[in-house]
Amino acid sequence: MVKLNVELERTAAVLKLLGDKTRLTIIAILKQRECCVCEILEVFDMSQPSISQHLRKLKDLEMVKEERRGQWIYYSLNHDSELYKLIEDILEHVPDQTDKINMIEKANPTLQCGC
Amino acid sequence: MVKLNVELERTAAVLKLLGDKTRLTIIAILKQRECCVCEILEVFDMSQPSISQHLRKLKDLEMVKEERRGQWIYYSLNHDSELYKLIEDILEHVPDQTDKINMIEKANPTLQCGC
DNA sequence: ATAATATATAAGTAAATCATTATTTACTTA
């Protein structure tokens, strides 16, 4: 019964985080493709710190994981989380984000040379 | 693409509402059994207006419906809502609320006579 | 080392949220 409360609380915590359009979109994008912060930034009309703060919240609940690669920090869904199945179930009710992925690839913010 | 945004927004709105422990519990209870307000009240350590306001929000998104029966207003899940499948999927990640149902039935707040 | 870039953190603020108490409305029963 105590355990059940924990389970409900954890589910509520996930729903609360994903109840924000920005974070829900981020998670839906990451379902399709890992991204670094500057790539995610391309998709939203919002400051870099704001995006960083959203990512921090998602990481605090272990919904995403991060991996530094040189200058960039890449975020991806944490498939090992106990919450992953819940996230998957929710994402079935969120449209495909290919248009956003295309925005990222068009902007190509991690491009280093001009060629 | 416009339609997709609406879909994401509606999903986010549902998640936001269910991201509150009280409302998530209410919905989980209503999945098992319709209840009137005074029954729901038995389960929470919270004022009647507070519960009414939560129910109002759930009704505004058409997640629940209400039906007056005499003195009481009974709430139940709205199975006809486009959102119902999402709600069902979420509730798979919420524990059974039989303990709460038992609280209601023990208190039996709609009892009218003393027999 | 220095400059440039990517990201995180800190501090501040406006708006939203969730509770409360007080009041109103709707219904039932004596």
Added chain:
DNA sequence: TAAGTAAATAATGATTTACTTATATATTAT
């Protein structure tokens, strides 16, 4: 019709949230 009960609404306040700008930290390239 008056009194009692159930539920909704209004007004208010404390807290949380989601941004912002400014600054700090890591890494890379010169």
